[in-house]
Amino acid sequence: MSLLSVDDLRLSFGGLVAIDGLSFSVGEAEIVSVIGPNGAGKTSAFNCVTGFYRPTSGRITLRGRDLPGLRPSAIAGLGVARTFQNLRLFGELSVLDNVRAGSHLWLRQSVLDALLHTPRYRRSERECTEQAHHWLDFVGLRGDRYGQARALPYGEQRRTEIARALARRPDLLLLDEPAAGLNHGEKAEMLDLIRRIQALGVAIVLIEHDMGLVMEVSERVVVLNFGREIADGRPEDVRRDPAVIEAYLGGDPAVLEESAPEETVLEEQTAGQDSAGKGDSAKADSAGGDAHA
Amino acid sequence: MSATKVRRLGTDSPPSRASKLLQNRWAGLAGLLVALLAPFVDATPYALSVMTSAAIAVMLAAGLNIVVGYCGLLDLGYVAFFAVGAYTSGVLATRLELPLLATVPAVIVVTVVAGIVIGAPTLRLRSDYLAIVTLGFGEIIRITANNLDVTGGPSGIYGIPHLVEGPVAFYYLTVVVVSLAVLGAARLGRSRLGRAWRFVREDEDAAEAMGVHTYRVKLAAYVAGAVWGGLAGVLFAAHLSAISPGSFTFLSSALVLMAVVLGGMGSTPGVVVGAVVISVLPEILRDLADYRFFLFGVLLIAFMLLRPQGLWPARSKEVP
Amino acid sequence: MTQLIWNGLFVGSFYALVALGYSMVYGIIKLLNFAHGDLYMLGAFAGFAILGAVGGVSSAMALPLLLAVLLATMVVTGLAGVTLERIAYRPLRRAPRLSLLITAVGASFALEYGMRAVAGADPRVYPVRLGGTSFEVLGARITPQQLVLIGVAVLLMAGLNLLVTRTREGRAMRAIALDPRTSALMGIDVNAVISRAFFVGSALAGAAGVMAGAYYGKIDFMMGFLIGLKAFTAAVIGGIGNIPGTMLGGLLLGLLESFGTFWLGGEWRDVFAFGVLILFLTVRPTGLLGERVTERV
Numbered sequence A: 001m002s003l004l005s006v007d008d009l010r011l012s013f014g015g016l017v018a019i020d021g022l023s024f025s026v027g028e029a030e031i032v033s034v035i036g037p038n039g040a041g042k043t044s045a046f047n048c049v050t051g052f053y054r055p056t057s058g059r060i061t062l063r064g065r066d067l068p069g070l071r072p073s074a075i076a077g078l079g080v081a082r083t084f085q086n087l088r089l090f091g092e093l094s095v096l097d098n099v100r101a102g103s104h105l106w107l108r109q110s111v112l113d114a115l116l117h118t119p120r121y122r123r124s125e126r127e128c129t130e131q132a133h134h135w136l137d138f139v140g141l142r143g144d145r146y147g148q149a150r151a152l153p154y155g156e157q158r159r160t161e162i163a164r165a166l167a168r169r170p171d172l173l174l175l176d177e178p179a180a181g182l183n184h185g186e187k188a189e190m191l192d193l194i195r196r197i198q199a200l201g202v203a204i205v206l207i208e209h210d211m212g213l214v215m216e217v218s219e220r221v222v223v224l225n226f227g228r229e230i231a232d233g234r235p236e237d238v239r240r241d242p243a244v245i246e247a248y249l250g251g252d253p254a255v256l257e258e259s260a261p262e263e264t265v266l267e268e269q270t271a272g273q274d275s276a277g278k279g280d281s282a283k284a285d286s287a288g289g290d291a292h293a
Numbered sequence B: 001m002s003a004t005k006v007r008r009l010g011t012d013s014p015p016s017r018a019s020k021l022l023q024n025r026w027a028g029l030a031g032l033l034v035a036l037l038a039p040f041v042d043a044t045p046y047a048l049s050v051m052t053s054a055a056i057a058v059m060l061a062a063g064l065n066i067v068v069g070y071c072g073l074l075d076l077g078y079v080a081f082f083a084v085g086a087y088t089s090g091v092l093a094t095r096l097e098l099p100l101l102a103t104v105p106a107v108i109v110v111t112v113v114a115g116i117v118i119g120a121p122t123l124r125l126r127s128d129y130l131a132i133v134t135l136g137f138g139e140i141i142r143i144t145a146n147n148l149d150v151t152g153g154p155s156g157i158y159g160i161p162h163l164v165e166g167p168v169a170f171y172y173l174t175v176v177v178v179s180l181a182v183l184g185a186a187r188l189g190r191s192r193l194g195r196a197w198r199f200v201r202e203d204e205d206a207a208e209a210m211g212v213h214t215y216r217v218k219l220a221a222y223v224a225g226a227v228w229g230g231l232a233g234v235l236f237a238a239h240l241s242a243i244s245p246g247s248f249t250f251l252s253s254a255l256v257l258m259a260v261v262l263g264g265m266g267s268t269p270g271v272v273v274g275a276v277v278i279s280v281l282p283e284i285l286r287d288l289a290d291y292r293f294f295l296f297g298v299l300l301i302a303f304m305l306l307r308p309q310g311l312w313p314a315r316s317k318e319v320p
Numbered sequence C: 001m002t003q004l005i006w007n008g009l010f011v012g013s014f015y016a017l018v019a020l021g022y023s024m025v026y027g028i029i030k031l032l033n034f035a036h037g038d039l040y041m042l043g044a045f046a047g048f049a050i051l052g053a054v055g056g057v058s059s060a061m062a063l064p065l066l067l068a069v070l071l072a073t074m075v076v077t078g079l080a081g082v083t084l085e086r087i088a089y090r091p092l093r094r095a096p097r098l099s100l101l102i103t104a105v106g107a108s109f110a111l112e113y114g115m116r117a118v119a120g121a122d123p124r125v126y127p128v129r130l131g132g133t134s135f136e137v138l139g140a141r142i143t144p145q146q147l148v149l150i151g152v153a154v155l156l157m158a159g160l161n162l163l164v165t166r167t168r169e170g171r172a173m174r175a176i177a178l179d180p181r182t183s184a185l186m187g188i189d190v191n192a193v194i195s196r197a198f199f200v201g202s203a204l205a206g207a208a209g210v211m212a213g214a215y216y217g218k219i220d221f222m223m224g225f226l227i228g229l230k231a232f233t234a235a236v237i238g239g240i241g242n243i244p245g246t247m248l249g250g251l252l253l254g255l256l257e258s259f260g261t262f263w264l265g266g267e268w269r270d271v272f273a274f275g276v277l278i279l280f281l282t283v284r285p286t287g288l289l290g291e292r293v294t295e296r297v
Helices: A042-049 A072-077 A095-103 A111-116 A119-139 A154-167 A184-199 A210-218 A233-239 A244-248 A258-271 A269-282 A286-293 B002-011 B015-022 B026-041 B045-069 B079-095 B098-123 B127-147 B167-187 B193-204 B205-210 B214-240 B251-263 B268-284 B286-306 C001-029 C036-054 C057-093 C097-119 C145-165 C169-178 C179-183 C192-217 C223-238 C241-263 C266-282
Strands: A004-013 A017-028 A031-035 A057-062 A080-082 A172-174 A203-207 A220-225 A228-233 C135-137 C139-140
Touching: A004 A042, A017 A031, A017 A042, A017 A220, A017 B079, A031 A042, A031 A210, A042 A172, A042 A203, A072 A080, A072 B205, A080 A154, A095 A119, A095 A154, A095 B193, A111 A119, A111 B167, A111 B193, A119 A154, A154 A172, A154 A184, A172 C241, A184 A210, A210 C179, A220 A233, A220 A244, A220 C135, A228 A233, A228 A244, A228 B167, A233 A244, A233 B079, A258 C223, A286 B214, B026 B045, B026 B167, B026 B268, B045 B079, B045 B167, B045 B193, B045 B214, B045 B251, B045 C266, B079 B098, B079 B127, B079 B214, B079 B251, B098 B127, B098 C266, B127 C097, B127 C223, B127 C266, B167 B193, B167 B214, B167 B268, B193 B205, B193 B214, B205 B214, B251 B268, B251 B286, B251 C097, B268 B286, B286 C097, C001 C036, C001 C139, C001 C169, C001 C192, C001 C223, C001 C241, C036 C057, C036 C192, C036 C223, C057 C097, C057 C145, C057 C192, C097 C223, C139 C145, C145 C169, C145 C192, C169 C179, C169 C192, C179 C192, C192 C223, C223 C241, C223 C266, C241 C266
Parallel strands: A017 A228, A031 A203, A031 A220, A080 A172, A172 A203
Antiparallel strands: A004 A017, A004 A057, A220 A228, C135 C139
């Protein structure tokens, strides 16, 4: 049985159809990439899986358990962790505290323990801090762990966000454009990091525009265009798929070979949809709580 | 009189030295020592009364700090919980002739219920709606106390028994209770729950994604704030032995908020200093009585524009 | 019965007028201008000061004079609103929402107690009151002054609606409400538009203040506190950010209060109004006419 299975997922906002029949599955410790132009519905699909959106129709199951209708925190409780497209660290808090967030679900500590500073409190706090250090070591954070997260350089913030997700000890990790904005050397490190995460036995769903990275790490690639799934297969097959080539700039296969240049072109092409997508995160707020309450 | 106050404020060192002092517990112990020694400097009934009120204000500020400072929820009707606590103990003590101490369990239960009743429907709302709704709730509680017979209507409740005999003993009792409350709030802030509050404050979605049930966590902050406020209300009722709706207006809520903002949201030493300043400053600046609330308003704006972290900010760097 | 309806509609039109400013500012920059009710108070006092400066007038000239004062006051409170935004809100537009809200509370405080320091704590009696004998329509006693005030309120609201829906300025406001960054890229001077929105909203509140002074006869420095809350309630009922919805919400709140007072007694009127607010926020936070937006992450 696969770990995550998405079946005929549909999502629309009023009249706008964001996802129109998406199906894919992810096995244990498998890496699956979801690619497609901006506005194709990739992040929306992530938000459906993690409970931030409620799908209009379709099934999403984790080890056979239905996810839609659960709060994001409940889905996190089932072993799903994620990162966000535009970095959602707790900026004012220390880097360590950010990663400590990952321990929220497994840390056993009552309010009374905290008020009385019982041995259990001290033990759990120590463990929580040790774990945070461990995952920061794992992602190879170089910056100041004790300072505020927002003071870190961009690439280090990306690592911190991944460390935070890993501290959750997930079975399934959803990475939303982890390599966006990274330079060449950092991308190579990210590739290595993704492989090491997989080696821990964690399954990964990856949204990424960097085709080099996608083709390198993925076992399977799902291609979305305007909310529709147009391909699902091994990287080398998807790369030659005519429908995919068509979707990526009217049939220039070179685009799928190289990473850097086409990224900018794609963003310009779909700039309108992109800006709408960016606004989403700003609107998040507590009303997001209404949607999944 | 005023000399005492200045000295008290003086010992609460300026922010430049704060970070150094924060690295150990000396700041807290020094503050406690100052509070314990203050009656030896000036023990006139007036001075004791002002100091007791200041201590109660510290407790309120510590409670509101949980809600506003840790969790980032603006509560403009915080005094409602103060009123609920004061009235619950006052009504029980005078109508059933219970000793005041015996009303404390009831106060805790009632304030927890009040926290849930007020929080449950409103905590799903956007933060700015929450501010107005809490303000509305504050007014509802006050108007209700004003209209009901059991609460004594506009004239309130008289003859509430003391907790201990004599203003000096009561002052020391207050200092002990308030110190425990401040310590408790600080310890909650450093726990798993306290971190969850800060995650919610910083980014609710990211917190949810990490498995924090944001609604429950916010409700917990609200209930904790309610209990702190309610217990401060018991001290208040015992201190004045009479309570009336006039003590629980929006103005009082705003002053507690002022203390938290002035001192530094999320900072334990900050809100203690803030509360002492807010309650003692008007006593020193009696001549400016007409302008003091105007000044508070201007200060609130000035702080948000120029020093949003407050006089004694919460530390931004973790101590290894 | 008709009397209750009439009273409700009359009070409701005041609520609507104040609520519009709330709603407009909220709709555009998502700021809950806590000091909005105090601009209403400021309007009442500004009108009072201007009337005092003009000196006594015969009662025949009361109405035209009052209308002139109304316009002058609108300019004063409008400018006050613009100043407030410039000093207290604009620098914080990118700051956390909490800071902005606290600043707004501070502004409210400063206005209230600043006015107290200037004008004193005791209520002032308005120098002009509109006279006229009342008459009955369908069993409700209506005074000509009520009719005049409602007429002015309707005119102002209609004007605002035209401004927002039909003019370039209104289009700019709506664009900023949707997306300030893109609006700026499209060449809209965002700061200027927000300033003007504050001017219009504050001017409406000021007008309501003068009208309240002329009608009730007494003004004091805290008069804006409660009406600020009520106006917010009205805006929420109708759908905050939505202009026709806000007007509807104002009238509806007036009616609800009128009937609520009748059933429960005057001392519970405010409790009833806040109860309605909380009910609406929990059951239908988008209000009656607010669109149901699917919240997106």
